[in-house]
Amino acid sequence: MWRMALILLVMYMTFKTTYFIDLKTMPTFVRLISAAIFGICQSLLLIHMMHDACHSAIGYNQNWWRFFGRLNMDFLTGGDMKSWFHQHVLGHHVYTNVMGVDPDLPATEEGDMRYLVSRQVWKALYKHQWLYMPALYAGLGLKVRIQNWTATYLTLMNGPIRVNPITTLEWVYFVFSRLVNTYLLLVIPLLYGRLSFFEIIGFFLVQELALGAWLAFNFQVSHISTVAHFPCDKKLDQAIAGEWAVLQVLTSVDYAHGNPLVAFLSGALNYQTTHHLFPCVSQYHYPAITPVIEKICKKWKVPYNHFPTFKEAIGAHVGFLYEMGNQTNVKE
Ligand SMILES: [Zn+2]
Numbered sequence: 001m002w003r004m005a006l007i008l009l010v011m012y013m014t015f016k017t018t019y020f021i022d023l024k025t026m027p028t029f030v031r032l033i034s035a036a037i038f039g040i041c042q043s044l045l046l047i048h049m050m051h052d053a054c055h056s057a058i059g060y061n062q063n064w065w066r067f068f069g070r071l072n073m074d075f076l077t078g079g080d081m082k083s084w085f086h087q088h089v090l091g092h093h094v095y096t097n098v099m100g101v102d103p104d105l106p107a108t109e110e111g112d113m114r115y116l117v118s119r120q121v122w123k124a125l126y127k128h129q130w131l132y133m134p135a136l137y138a139g140l141g142l143k144v145r146i147q148n149w150t151a152t153y154l155t156l157m158n159g160p161i162r163v164n165p166i167t168t169l170e171w172v173y174f175v176f177s178r179l180v181n182t183y184l185l186l187v188i189p190l191l192y193g194r195l196s197f198f199e200i201i202g203f204f205l206v207q208e209l210a211l212g213a214w215l216a217f218n219f220q221v222s223h224i225s226t227v228a229h230f231p232c233d234k235k236l237d238q239a240i241a242g243e244w245a246v247l248q249v250l251t252s253v254d255y256a257h258g259n260p261l262v263a264f265l266s267g268a269l270n271y272q273t274t275h276h277l278f279p280c281v282s283q284y285h286y287p288a289i290t291p292v293i294e295k296i297c298k299k300w301k302v303p304y305n306h307f308p309t310f311k312e313a314i315g316a317h318v319g320f321l322y323e324m325g326n327q328t329n330v331k332e
Contacts, residue, residue, distance in 0.1 A: 003048060003264060003284075011041035011076075035203040039141075039210030045072045046079070047218060047267025048283070054081065054089055055279040074177035077211070078185065080148040082170070086158035093279055097223055097230045097251040098240060103159030104223065115324050116224060117233045122327065130322035137216030138209040148174075221313040222272040225253045226320045227305040246302055248276040249293075254306040255313035257290060262310055270313075273304065 014037045052058045053069035066081075073079040087103045095101035099117045106112035106120055114133060115126035153174060156163040166174075185207075189200050229250035231240050240247070252272040256262040262270050268283035269275065274290045275283065297304040307313040 007041055007044045007048065011038065011045065014038040014041060031203065032206055035206040036210040039207035039212075040214050042077045042207070043211045043214040043218075044265070044267065046077055046215065047269060050077075050079075050081075050084075051267055052282055054085055057280050057282045070177070075180050076184070078145060078178070078181035080152065080174065080177075082163075082174070083144075083148045083152040083158055086152060086161045086163055089279075091159060091161040093276065096248060096276060097228060098232050099230070100232070101160050103161055104219070107159050114321070116320075117230055118327075119233055126325035129325040130318050133321055134217075134318065137220065138213040140212035140216045141208045142212065217314070218266050218269050221255070221310070221317040222253050222269050223251060224320055225305070225313070225316040226323065227316060228253050228320075245277060249273050249297060249302050249304060252276050252305060253313060253316070254290070254304070255310050256308065257306060258287065260287075263287065266310075270310070 014034050049068050050072040053065045056065050058064050058068050069081045073081045091103040099105045110121045152158050255270045268286045271286035271290050274286045
């Protein structure tokens, strides 16, 4: 838990640094860097505490999962635990990299900004996806803020995953948590800081872009990669071939094993294979479990995807975007 305490401490220090009066005299670029660090700290809260909580990997009691998940997701960062649970736990973890059921992949064969699966209809625009997609990742946080309203709560669909009807109490909680988050991130700085309205909005946007980029890069490199497998990538009605655990190994990408700094900054997403096989185990145990899984994979001749560094994992992600977008054997 010391890791959580450290993130919280840095987060609140940057919160104060970014918005409050005592640093009004600091140069603007210092305050902009502070806003970006604040966004990254919010992202760390999500990939550490919230991510473990959504998988029941904090404590032995569902009240702990709810408390830590909702505190970090709903109140401190402005996401929504219910939407995330449908997208990540019910969709992505069960149907990893299967287009049509994994909400992290394009939902339809036409109309997505990304060309990741050969079942999609290719367009000339996709030739440049390796350039524009990494830039668009920064908008993830803002997109999710809007999608929580429009998708989960209004249309009762989170991508391909159906959502049960929302009760009145859930609506009240959802609106209440939005108000608390807006109060924390925008109203308090406006009331008690000495910055103008537009400065506050500017810092808020910087923090949102940093949060979105941090989250998106960490999640994308772990599944969208030259070495990752995409089940059912050719036909819509193709049966999923293979056993679930093997598919989890084939669709996941690890990097930088044994590097505690990378594990801390990525919320142990660099041990993605272990996370997908044992999501209900705390991420702080992954470095110990992973060598056992690697040994078993070797024994049963299941390819284990691992890059020595984060840089190589990013290269394989951007390389995949380039390769898919510049295929010559696809019809426009
Ligand atoms: Zn997960």
